[in-house]
Amino acid sequence: MSFSCLRNVTRCGMVKVSSSGALVSKLGGPCVAREVQTSAPHAAVAQHNTKPDWNRAVSEAEKIVGYPTSFLSLRWVLSDEIANVALHLRKLVGSNHPLLKTAKNLIYNGKNNMQAWGLIVLLVSKAAGHSPEIPDMEQDKAAGVLHSQRALAEVTEMIRTSHLVHKGLVNMNAPQVGPGDPDDMMFGNKIALLGGDYLLANSCSELANLRNQELVELMSSAVRDLAEAEFLGERDEQNNPLPSRPLPKDHMEAPLEWECVLQPLPMGGVAGSARREWAARHVLAAGALLGKSCSATLKLAGHAPALQTQGYLFGCHLALAWQAFLDLEAFSGPEPRSFSLVGAPLAFTLQARPELYELIEQGRRSVHDVDYHKLYEAVMAGDGIEQTKQLQREHIRAASHVLDSFPNCDARTALANIIVAMHP
Numbered sequence: 001m002s003f004s005c006l007r008n009v010t011r012c013g014m015v016k017v018s019s020s021g022a023l024v025s026k027l028g029g030p031c032v033a034r035e036v037q038t039s040a041p042h043a044a045v046a047q048h049n050t051k052p053d054w055n056r057a058v059s060e061a062e063k064i065v066g067y068p069t070s071f072l073s074l075r076w077v078l079s080d081e082i083a084n085v086a087l088h089l090r091k092l093v094g095s096n097h098p099l100l101k102t103a104k105n106l107i108y109n110g111k112n113n114m115q116a117w118g119l120i121v122l123l124v125s126k127a128a129g130h131s132p133e134i135p136d137m138e139q140d141k142a143a144g145v146l147h148s149q150r151a152l153a154e155v156t157e158m159i160r161t162s163h164l165v166h167k168g169l170v171n172m173n174a175p176q177v178g179p180g181d182p183d184d185m186m187f188g189n190k191i192a193l194l195g196g197d198y199l200l201a202n203s204c205s206e207l208a209n210l211r212n213q214e215l216v217e218l219m220s221s222a223v224r225d226l227a228e229a230e231f232l233g234e235r236d237e238q239n240n241p242l243p244s245r246p247l248p249k250d251h252m253e254a255p256l257e258w259e260c261v262l263q264p265l266p267m268g269g270v271a272g273s274a275r276r277e278w279a280a281r282h283v284l285a286a287g288a289l290l291g292k293s294c295s296a297t298l299k300l301a302g303h304a305p306a307l308q309t310q311g312y313l314f315g316c317h318l319a320l321a322w323q324a325f326l327d328l329e330a331f332s333g334p335e336p337r338s339f340s341l342v343g344a345p346l347a348f349t350l351q352a353r354p355e356l357y358e359l360i361e362q363g364r365r366s367v368h369d370v371d372y373h374k375l376y377e378a379v380m381a382g383d384g385i386e387q388t389k390q391l392q393r394e395h396i397r398a399a400s401h402v403l404d405s406f407p408n409c410d411a412r413t414a415l416a417n418i419i420v421a422m423h424p
Contacts, residue, residue, distance in 0.1 A: 057421040058116050061414035065122040066143045097188030099168035117160055117290055118153035120318065120418070124294045124311055125149040126411035127403075131302030144411070148210050149297045155203045155219065156293040162199035163226045168192040171238050215296050221262045222292040228264065229284035233271065233342070240367045241281070241342045246354045247272030261292065261312055274351035275391070278344050282323045283316060291315030310405045317399035318419065324392035325422045331376075331385055338372050344391055346375060348384035396423055 125145040138146050169192050170185050200223075207216055234242040270280045294311035327343035330336050340346070341360065350356055356378055363370040379385065399419055406412045 054421045057417040061119055061123055064410050064414050065126055097185060099188045099192045102164050102168045118157040121153040121156050121293045121297050123411045123415050125297045127406040127409055128298055128303060146300060148300045151206055152297050155206050158199045158203035159223060160289060162196040165192055166196035218292050218296050222289040225284045225288035232281055236363055236367050237365055242360055242363055243342050243347055243350060244271040244277055245357050246351045274347035278347050281342060282320055287316035287319035290319045310402050314399055314402040317395045321392050321395035321399060322422055324388055328388055335376050341367060344388040345379045345384040348387040349379045349382045352382055
């Protein structure tokens with residue numbers, strides 16, 4: 001599966017792809033973009049004696065664009081609203097509300113999470129450069145990006161963070177909402193709802209200040225995709241995702257085309273297909289936002305629609321490669337108490353052994369009722385891990401291929417090092 005030749009600029013400023021298969025199926029393979037000349041597949045990767053780790057790659061990238069780690073924007077942290085949210089958040093300590101775990105993951109910028117999306121957007125901005133027609137007043141010459149591109153990077157971070165905060169809501173109508181006090185759970189829900197709404201409203205305000213209707217339309221479609229991701233497939237009573245029942249190939253629907261990135265992703269041929277469902281789920285939940293942000297920053301820089309599409313593809317492939325990396329982590333050490341039921345290793349295992357879906361059925365009420373030990377043993381005994389590694393390599397190769405479209409510079413090298421840091 002690979003991207004075929006890009007063709008025909010659409011009304012929305014993107015580029016259509018040929019009808020050889022659905023976009024999610026194409027995201028499963030290397031990118032082949034013939035409009036943009038590329039160099040050797042690994043030309044952008046910096047030469048190191050040792051493979052760069054994630055923290056070092058991100059730290060070096062931050063120095064290039066002068067952008068701190070995500071969630072550390074002073075305009076956020078020092079604002080009265082965020083300070084009040086943090087103050088109320090302290091009251092939830094000991095309540096087991098999922099918002100506490102979300103807050104911890106947002107603040108901890110280690111290798112286990114990818115809170116560097118604004119940084120990725122700015123690196124793409126600097127790597128591609130900008131049109132010489134853009135006035136000097138709009139340029140941040142010290143960082144090598146535009147002021148509007150820096151604002152877009154913050155918008156991307158705020159949208160991503162608001163989505164994660166909103167996911168911390170607890171379904172109070174479920175028979176069991178956890179060991180915590182119901183009043184604490186309700187209070188945590190209020191903080192999650194209002195905190196997420198505040199960030200989302202701020203992102204809308206910042207986006208409107210850029211005064212670019214096409215940009216607003218593009219980023220709004222990314223917010224829509226995040227919402228649609230929460231309704232894809234089966235869910236337990238706390239909205240934790242469950243995989244669809246695997247279907248034989250002769251029972252699957254024909255894949256539908258996704259001809260423009262602004263349009264909703266058609267679901268034909270997605271449910272029941274391990275690879276396609278995994279890609280669709282994470283394109284909607286992560287890849288679309290990062291990809292459309294990369295495309296939007298190239299639009300701000302005055303680049304042609306073909307290169308804007310390359311930015312979108314780069315963001316999608318990078319997000320999918322990162323997700324595959326996270327899926328593999330649960331199976332790279334001691335047996336965990338739980339792991340993602342919609343991760344790629346388990347998806348491939350269920351496709352090969354459909355009878356294991358009976359274990360998934362146990363989680364209809366709560367994912368905690370699933371026998372993770374049996375599923376873990378099944379994954380370790382099969383080739384799901386190897387297939388996931390191959391899937392990750394394909395997206396890494398595709399992201400590297402798109403990266404070669406950009407001029408050779410320190411920002412492109414930093415992006416390449418980030419890609420190398422997640423290589424299996």
